[in-house]
Amino acid sequence: MKIEKEMICIVCPNGCKLEVTYEESITVKNALCPKGVQYARDELINPVRNLTSTVKVLEGVLPLVSVRGNKPVPKDKVSEIVRFLKTLEIKAPVEFQQIIYKDILNTGVDIIATRRVEKK
Numbered sequence: 001m002k003i004e005k006e007m008i009c010i011v012c013p014n015g016c017k018l019e020v021t022y023e024e025s026i027t028v029k030n031a032l033c034p035k036g037v038q039y040a041r042d043e044l045i046n047p048v049r050n051l052t053s054t055v056k057v058l059e060g061v062l063p064l065v066s067v068r069g070n071k072p073v074p075k076d077k078v079s080e081i082v083r084f085l086k087t088l089e090i091k092a093p094v095e096f097q098q099i100i101y102k103d104i105l106n107t108g109v110d111i112i113a114t115r116r117v118e119k120k
């Protein structure tokens with residue numbers, strides 16, 4: 001089965017409009033550099049996204065702490081992870097780069113705080 005797909009490379013601000021064909025092998029046209037070819041291959045085979053969100057903080061000087069994954073998560077898990085993070089509550093103080101949740105939804109990705117939140 002032949003698959004033809006257009007995608008915008010999001011690796012850099014150039015935003016190359018890639019034409020991707022997948023039959024026995026993957027062919028990528030219109031990429032200005034090899035990163036675009038790799039991006040298209042990853043998008044077809046194993047798409048991932050960097051994840052950022054917030055988690056509720058109890059007794060903190062701020063009600064929320066911003067968090068991120070320590071590595072990209074599978075694209076099809078992003079919504080589920082964000083929904084799960086909205087159910088979490090963590091007690092202040094929260095330290096910068098504190099692990100908020102290990103191996104979130106069995107993805108192998110740890111969720112870490114991107115700032116400090118002191119206790120009230």
Ligand code: SF4
Nearest residue numbers: 009012015016033036
């Ligand atoms: S193909 Fe290369 S130049 Fe084009 S958007 Fe992707 S990274 Fe940037």
